[in-house]
Amino acid sequence: MGVEMVDGDGLANEPIIAYYEDRARGGVGLIITETCAMDYPNGANSRHQLGMSSDSFIPSMTELTSRVHAHGAKIAVQLAHHGKVSRVDKKEGRDILVPSLTDWHGSYSMLADTTAEELGWMAAVNGDGGGKLRAMTTDDILETTDKFAEAARRARDAGFDGVEIHASHGYLISAFLSKQWNTRDDEYGGSIEQRSRFLVEVIKAMRASVNDEIPIWCRLDAKEYLTPEGIEFADARITAKLAQEAGAAAIHLSAYGDSSSASAFTLGTLPHTEAKHKQLSAQLKADLDIPIIGVGRINPETAEQMLADENADLIAMGRQILADPELANKLREGRPEDIRPCINCYVCVASPFFDRRVHCAVNPALGNETELANADRDKAATAKRVVIVGGGPAGMEAARVAASRGHDVTLFEASKQLGGALRFAALVYEPNARLLAWLTRQMDTLGVDVRLNTPATPQAIQALSPDDVIVAIGGAREASTIPGADLKHVVDGDDLRKVLTGSGDGDAKKVPLAGRLAATAGRRLGLTGDADRLAKLTKIYMPLGKEVTIVGGGLVGIEIAEFLVDRGRTVTVIDPGPNMAPEMAHPRRWRVLTDLRDHGTTLINGATVTTIDAERVHYRLGDEEADAANSVLADSVNSVLADSVIIATGLIGNPTLDSWMTVAGIETTVVGDASGIGYIEGAMHDGFHAGLSLG
Ligand SMILES: Cc1cc2nc3c(=O)[nH]c(=O)nc-3n(C[C@H](O)[C@H](O)[C@H](O)COP(=O)(O)O)c2cc1C
Ligand code: SF4
16 A cells, blocks of 8 residues: 655655554565555656665665564565556656557546545646656557566565566556557557557566566456446456466456546445455456455455455455554454454545555554554553543543553543444444444453443542543534524434433433434343444434435534435435535545435535524525535525434534643643544544553
């Protein structure tokens, strides 16, 4: 995975070596590096990626491979020319090599759901320094093939255990494989066999240059989604066979799609669906004699199944190992439940779009391994007595880090369950439930003294004589001032959360009695303690009408919309801003908004709700442009029918915070939403650093 840690010269530096070393220490069998530009900076998509264009790259790469080898792992380099995605060539005014010049450049359907700020960042990265697309001549192809071969020889000399040719994701070689991007009429275009010729020649040239001392294999696209003449699986099968005949040692089967489409990225490159490419990998495995590496949101339990079912021979994991570099060791030690789960939020992969260093919502050490790789495992010089107030994600993460560093931690939680805002987030988006389960388990494993149903009074805190107090009491919600917000069928996110997650229904008066009874019944059965089972229960019963309008299309409003659509509701979301869910990482936002629209959800931007009455929600459109962009039916302009309304606005930092600045004479550290809304990422990072700051 491209992590954008290199300084701008293509050389492996200490941060990126520490990042790989941390994964090697974590027990992975084989690391395949990020895309390394074989002709750096030509054909590179970032100045901050690895390069291998001359022998001067060998010493730093040798340092990288030896540091990885020291932990018993193997390491292969992924060599690429980025073709049409060579952002560095564009910016620096060089020719951008492509198989052919074509008329179609993508659907650009992502534009509508990308914020102006993000578009600005992307434009800055793609900054036009005059680089123009140029169809490769035969000489260009031969020269590029030689450069691939030379880069492979350098990889061998630097101690790499193998080379993966990046022949997917729209980069140069995969563009040759695609009928959409390759319209050549010479021997490198036409049939799939001819389109595969460049790849075949690269494999052969590389094998010769490394003298077959290390294996050479390639990453291929099983399919190119939402691209008119894109790669089909039938093509991929032929290419894979040709690659095998040319001596490829394995096929790493990924997928790709129109990179300007709001939907294709999460269908192909980083699939939203678990193990999405599993069946294709199984079919390819049946075709070939060489091993197949399966990839694409494969979690450990699915990985085992895929291996058992012979869907793949090896499993590649990307984000799972960004989220937890120790994943492999934890599996080996038989404790899969200790693996910090990836929550499929796409925060990590949003960064490379803007040419910024990668970071992870749940693993604050990612991108700063030099300082933080072992920080949550190293023991503190002096063990302290620590009180944490609040058992949401920030409080639990602070408790986890503190306890794991040897501090004596007591955590007060006023409600009867751990989780705070994460409990509701877990209900509306399943991957979050895994994080909740993991954090909760860590409290147990690390011996945190968790006191549920226990308000943290000054006396209770004082009684423990703590050295430090960390306050993680979560955000608050301002009451809505919209006329009609007090009507019976209008609830706010808190009301809904309280009823559905069982975090107290006493003051959630507006949810109908039947709903409260159902939730109570659920709790009695023990269902609300488990987000997954509760999610299933709400598919059978939900205390909401058929037509639901959500006021506020931020992250919370959109996740509630997703949850309700999944439960058969017709949903309208109204938001005053220009984009829905600007807080979500854009690939996830693209996916969710596409899915919502596909399910008939009406998304109205640039609109302010003016009143709510018994039947309708009335709103004012901000300006004509927004009006034209909205798909509002003529007869319902400025109002929508709603038999339930959810107010998902008004999240703020905690106004009671002043009284928490010093508790029982002790200075406190405030973390998570209490100090300003930061959602899961903010909570996890805050909690982590608060845990570390104890010493
Ligand atoms: C931050 C990030 C950077 C990536 N960069 C690359 C890359 O350099 N080369 C590549 O082949 N795939 C890249 N990918 C795709 C991954 O290799 C992998 O195929 C994809 O994330 C799906 O697998 P996963 O669900 O296990 O993460 C990247 C993914 C992420 C999250
Ligand atoms: S940022 Fe999100 S998607 Fe990426 S690895 Fe971390 S949890 Fe997973």
